Amino acid sequence: MAKPQGRLGSLLNNRWLVFVAGMWVQAVAGIGYLFGSLSPVIKSSLGYNQRQIASLGVAKDLGDSIGFLAGTLCEILPLWAALFIGVLQNFFGYGWVWLIVTGRAPRLPLWAMCILIFVGTNGETYFNTAALVSCVQNFPRSRGPIVGILKGFAGLSGAILTQIFAMMHTPDHAALIFMVAVGPSMVVISLAFIVRPVGGHRQVRPSDQSSFMFIYIVCLILAAYLMGVMLLEDLLDLSHIVIVLFTVVLMLLLLVPIAIPLLLAFRVDAAASPVQELLLPEPSKEETSKSGQQNEVVFSELEDEKPKDVDLLPALERQKRIARLQAKLFQAAADGAVRVKKRRGPHRGEDFTLMQALIKADFWLMFFSLLLGSGSGLTVIDNLGQMSESLGYDETHIFVSMISIWNFLGRVGGGYVSEIIVRDYAYPRPVAMAFSQVAMAIGHLFFAMAWPGTMYIGTLLIGLGYGAHWAIVPAAASELFGLKNFGALYNFLTVANPAGSLIFSGLVASGIYDYEAEKQAHQHQSSEGLQLGKLLQLTALNAEEPLKCKGAICFFFSSLIMSGLCVIAVILSMIIVYRTRIVYLNLYGRNRT
Numbered sequence: 001m002a003k004p005q006g007r008l009g010s011l012l013n014n015r016w017l018v019f020v021a022g023m024w025v026q027a028v029a030g031i032g033y034l035f036g037s038l039s040p041v042i043k044s045s046l047g048y049n050q051r052q053i054a055s056l057g058v059a060k061d062l063g064d065s066i067g068f069l070a071g072t073l074c075e076i077l078p079l080w081a082a083l084f085i086g087v088l089q090n091f092f093g094y095g096w097v098w099l100i101v102t103g104r105a106p107r108l109p110l111w112a113m114c115i116l117i118f119v120g121t122n123g124e125t126y127f128n129t130a131a132l133v134s135c136v137q138n139f140p141r142s143r144g145p146i147v148g149i150l151k152g153f154a155g156l157s158g159a160i161l162t163q164i165f166a167m168m169h170t171p172d173h174a175a176l177i178f179m180v181a182v183g184p185s186m187v188v189i190s191l192a193f194i195v196r197p198v199g200g201h202r203q204v205r206p207s208d209q210s211s212f213m214f215i216y217i218v219c220l221i222l223a224a225y226l227m228g229v230m231l232l233e234d235l236l237d238l239s240h241i242v243i244v245l246f247t248v249v250l251m252l253l254l255l256v257p258i259a260i261p262l263l264l265a266f267r268v269d270a271a272a273s274p275v276q277e278l279l280l281p282e283p284s285k286e287e288t289s290k291s292g293q294q295n296e297v298v299f300s301e302l303e304d305e306k307p308k309d310v311d312l313l314p315a316l317e318r319q320k321r322i323a324r325l326q327a328k329l330f331q332a333a334a335d336g337a338v339r340v341k342k343r344r345g346p347h348r349g350e351d352f353t354l355m356q357a358l359i360k361a362d363f364w365l366m367f368f369s370l371l372l373g374s375g376s377g378l379t380v381i382d383n384l385g386q387m388s389e390s391l392g393y394d395e396t397h398i399f400v401s402m403i404s405i406w407n408f409l410g411r412v413g414g415g416y417v418s419e420i421i422v423r424d425y426a427y428p429r430p431v432a433m434a435f436s437q438v439a440m441a442i443g444h445l446f447f448a449m450a451w452p453g454t455m456y457i458g459t460l461l462i463g464l465g466y467g468a469h470w471a472i473v474p475a476a477a478s479e480l481f482g483l484k485n486f487g488a489l490y491n492f493l494t495v496a497n498p499a500g501s502l503i504f505s506g507l508v509a510s511g512i513y514d515y516e517a518e519k520q521a522h523q524h525q526s527s528e529g530l531q532l533g534k535l536l537q538l539t540a541l542n543a544e545e546p547l548k549c550k551g552a553i554c555f556f557f558s559s560l561i562m563s564g565l566c567v568i569a570v571i572l573s574m575i576i577v578y579r580t581r582i583v584y585l586n587l588y589g590r591n592r593t
Contacts, residue, residue, distance in 0.1 A: 007265050007266050008265075010264075010265045011261055011262070011264075011265035011266070012194070013198045013199075014198070014203070014261045014264055014265055015135075015138035015139065015198055015199075015200030015203050016211065016260045016261040016264060017194060017258075017261035017265075018134055018135060018138055018194060018195060018196065018197075018198055018200070019135050019138065019139070019146065020257045020258050020260065020261060021191045021194040021195050022131035022132075022134065022135045022150055022195055023149065023150060023153050023254075023257060024187060024191060024254065025083075025127050025130070025131045025187065025188055025191055025195060026127070026128070026131055026150050026151070026153035026154040026157065027153045027154075027156065027157050027160055027187075027254060028127075028157055028160070028161065028183060028184040028187045028188070029124045029127035029128055029131070029154050029157055029184065029188075030124070030154045030155060030156070030157030030158050030161075031064075031090065031094075031120070031121055031123075031124050031157075031180055031184060032060050032061070032063070032064035032121050032124065033155070033157060033158030033404065034158050034161055034162070034176070034180060035056075035057060035060045035121075037162065037176060038176060038177055038180070039053050039056065039057070040173070041101060041173040041174050041176070041177070042056065042097070042101055042177075045101045045102075045174065046100070046101065046107065046113075048110075052110055055110060055114055056110075056113060056114060056117050057382070058114075058498075058502070058506075059114035059115070059117045059118040059121075060117050060118070060121050061378075061497075061498040061501060061502075062118055062498055063117065063118035063119065063120070063121030063122035063125075064121050064122070064124065064125070064497075064498070065125075065494045065495055065497045065498045066122065066125070066491075066494075066495060066498075067122070067125030067126075067128070067129055067490075067491030067494060068488070068491055068492065070082065070085075070086070070122075070125040070126045070128075070129045070487070070491060071129055071354075071485075071487035071488035071489075071490065071491035071492075072487070072488060073085065073126075074126070074129045074130055074133050074487040075485060075487055075488065078196070079130045079133065079134055079192075079195055079196050079197075080192040080193050080195075080196070082126050082129070082130050083126055083127065083130050083188050083189075083192040083195065084189070084192060085123075085126055086123040086124065086125070086126025086127050086130075086188065087123065087126075087184075087185045087188050087189055087192075088123070089119050089120065089122055089123035089126070090120055090123030090124065090180075090181065090184055090185055091123075091181050091182070091185045092119060092120070093116045093117065093118070093119035093120020093121070093122075093123065093181075094116075094120040094177055094180045094181035095120075095178075095181040095182075096116050097113070097116050097117065097120065097177055097181075098174060098177040098178045098181055100113070101174050101177060102174050120180075120181070123184075124184075125491065125494075127184070127188055128151075128154060129487045129490065129491060130195055131150055131195055132147065132150055132151075132474060132486070132487075132490060133197075133486055133487050134195050134196050134197050135150060136474075136475075136478055136483060136486060137197040137200065137201075137483055137486075138197055138198060138199075138200025138201070138203075139200055139201075140200075140201050140483065141201070141204075142208070142212065142419065143419075143474075143475040143478055143479065144414075144415040144416065144418040144419030144422065144429065144471065144472070144475045145212050145215075145216075145415045145416055145419050146415070146475075147415055147470075147471050147474045147475045148411050148412050148413070148414050148415015148416060148418075148471030148475075149215060149216075149219065149411075149412055149415060151411045151415075151467075151470040151471055151474070152219060152408045152409070152410075152411035152412040152415075152467070152471070153408075154411075155404065155407040155408045155411055155467060155470070156222070156223070156226070156404065156405075156407075156408040158404055159226050159230070159401065159404050159405070160226075160250065160254075161179070161180070161183065163226070163229065163246065163247050163250055164179070164183070164247060164250075165179055166233070166243050166247070167243055167244050167246075167247040169240050169243070205264070207264075211260050214257075214259075214260065215257055215260070216412065216416060218253065218256050218257055219408075219409075219412045220409075220412075221253065222250075222253050222254070223405050223408055223409055225249070225250065225253060226250070226405060227401075227402070227405050229246050229250070230398075230401045231398075232246075233246075234398060234401075346482070348360075348362065348480050348481070348580060348583045349479065349480065349482075349583045349586065349587060350482055351481075351482030351483065351484035351485065352481040352482050352485065352489070353485050353488075354485060354488040354489060354492060357481045357489055357492075358492075360481075361579075362480060362576055362579055362580060363477075363480075363481065363489075365572050365575055365576050365579075366430070366473060366476065366477065366480075366493065366576060367492075367493060367496050368496075368569075368572055369430075369433065369437070369569045369572035369573045369576070370469060370473050370493060370496040370497075370500075371496035371497075371499055371500040372437075372500065372565045372566060372568055372569035372572070373433070373436070373437045373440060373465070373466075373469050373566060373569040374466055374469045374470070374496060374497050374500060375496065375497065375499065375500010375501050375503065375504050375565075376440065376444065376500065376504055376562035376565055376566055377440060377462050377463075377465060377466030377469070378466065378497055378498075378500065378501040378505070379500070379501055379504040379505040379508075379509055379558075379562065380403075380443075380444075380447070380458075380462045380466075380562075381403060381407075381462075381466070382501060382505050383505060383509055383510075383513075383555070384399050384400055384403060384459070385399075385400060386513070386549075386554075387399075387447065387455070387554075387555050388455055389548075390548075390549055390550055390551060390552075390554040390555065391450055391455060391551075391552065392550075393455065399455060399456075399459050402456075402459050402460075402463070403459050403462065403463040404463075405463070406459065406460050406462075406463025406464050406467065407463045407464075407466060407467040408467060409463075409464060409467065410436070410463055410464035410465060410466060410467025410468045410471075411467040411468065411470055411471045412467075412471070413464065413467075413468065413471075414432060414436060414467060414468030414469070414470075414471035414472050415471035415472070415475065417432055417468075418432035418433075418468075418471065418472050418475065418476075422479075422584060422587075422588050423588060426584055426585050426587075426588040426589040427577075427581070427584060428476075428576065428577040428580045428581055428583075428584045429472055429475060429476040429479065429584070430472065430476055430573045430574075430576040430577050430580070431573070431574070431577045432468065432472050433468070433469060433472045433473065433476070433573045434570045434573035434574050434577065436464070436465040436468035436469060436472070437465060437566045437567075437569045437570045437573060438566075438570055439461045439464060439465040440461060440462055440465035440466065440566045441563045441564075441566035441567050441570070442461055442563075443457070443458045443459075443460070443461030443462040443465065444458070444462070444559045444560070444562045444563035444566060445559070445560075445563050446458035446461065447462075447555060447559040448552075448555070448556050448557075448559035448560045448563065449552075450552030450555075450556070473493060474486075474490050474493070476576075477489050477490060477493060479583070479584070479587060480580060480583060504558075504561075504562060504565070508558050508561055508562075509555065509558040509562075512554075512555070512557050512558045513549050513554055513555065513558070516549045516553050516554050517548060517549035517554070520549060520550065520551075
């Protein structure tokens with residue numbers, strides 16, 4: 001039996017502990033999803049109009065997606081240092097906003113408020129990047145599930161933080177801004193030294209598949225639970241004690257995944273380290289720089305060539321078998337049979353820098369496919385309240401809550417399904433993105449038709465499709481362009497999200513909405529036969545208060561346009577599939593034999 005100190009060290013260096021810690025970081029990292037709850041108190045306290053609030057929203061979207069600095073710093077600094085930078089940004093940005101809203105600090109001009117919102121929200125790019133980089137490096141052969149689950153918790157964080165705030169039961173709505181400034185910072189600080197690469201590619205165990213299934217079950221239960229709690233709190237007048245009880249159960253569900261690393265570290269048969277780690281040679285410092293790349297190839301070959309039933313053998317026989325195989329691979333590497341060829345530039349499937357990726361057609365195809373798909377989805381998310389209001393729904397926030405749940409399930413499911421595609425069929429992962437974009441195209445059509453009940457179907461399809469993008473694209477980017485500079489590559493791709501929203505929401509959807517609203521106002525004025533004085537009075541009021549559009553026509557043309565753009569995104573995704581099929585056959589084809 002291992003000593004307690006040894007088991008504690010095994011726990012702290014267990015890749016599943018890092019993964020669970022990454023899930024908790026992501027569960028508080030979706031600060032941008034709370035802006036819809038923060039904006040009313042900012043608007044009322046500072047006397048802003050809707051256009052000024054929209055400017056803050058743009059600053060929020062930019063801060064949420066522009067993570068070039070975060071990606072660079074996560075490569076050159078320890079991840080804990082990058083996380084602390086994100087904490088400082090989050091605390092400084094939203095802490096100052098809270099001081100201004102509560103009157104504890106002097107009021108700033110709008111441009112300065114936009115900067116504070118940008119800085120505060122930009123802190124979450126450090127949280128996202130650190131969690132993704134560490135966990136993808138620890139689980140290089142399970143990138144789809146890892147990215148899907150982590151991004152899923154980021155999408156669900158708005159609902160989680162909202163439930164925690166509901167438990168606080170305070171009449172001061174500005175306290176939500178304070179919680180956003182302090183709560184995520186405290187959680188990230190407590191986990192900063194756990195979220196890191198721990199050589200997880202050497203910790204492969206036969207139980208990994210069942211561990212992932214356990215996490216998936218927890219995710220499904222969590223999504224169903226939050227959906228039920230939201231509906232109950234909306235439909236019924238619940239007491240504060242019941243809300244507290246709901247929140248406690250939510251916290252317990254979030255803690256359940258810690259059982260996996262605890263069992264792996266402290267169960268009796270877990271005293272021995274994984275086979276790959278036991279057999280790892282200890283190179284000298286001089287040899288490390290020369291043979292590091294070769295060792296990585298040997299370990300990759302070891303995973304591919306190892307018989308599937310070797311993990312079922314007794315420990316001693318298993319070690320002998322793998323040791324013999326490893327010795328053959330090292331000899332093959334020395335003889336040149338396994339060699340990393342020196343080229344002027346990397347090929348797909350190898351490590352790219354951001355500048356090297358930017359000259360590749362596949363990278364831009366992925367970027368524009370993401371821009372069209374996720375950009376149209378974010379447009380629906382940002383305008384869902386007005387869309388449901390224009391169709392006569394009174395409780396618009398129900399659809400906002402529902403799409404956050406579908407977004408979560410889309411991210412988790414997108415990672416799971418795309419992993420089956422690459423593992424079982426060795427087919428390019430972007431084919432899953434094409435299917436998600438087909439679903440989104442159909443969802444936009446439902447919104448355009450505006451038949452009874454189509455809001456629910458459209459919300460489901462758009463939420464699932466949009467969420468799937470953020471599980472599939474990062475995993476595919478890491479497969480095609482490598483893990484070494486994954487942080488920079490990922491943060492460049494995320495720019496597609498606000499870019500698409502700026503075009504589709506800021507120009508297309510809002511322009512058509514305002515045109516239809518103005519046309520309805522003129523028709524109403526003509527039908528009423530208003531006098532010139534009343535017309536001038538109404539015009540003056542409309543200058544201060546934006547016109548509202550009613551009926552399916554408000555988003556009919558914009559939904560049709562976005563449906564067509566999703567079809568174009570499908571074509572771009574299938575072009576990527578055609579161009580990268582050989583890469584995926586090389587990466588995963590031997591797993592099928």
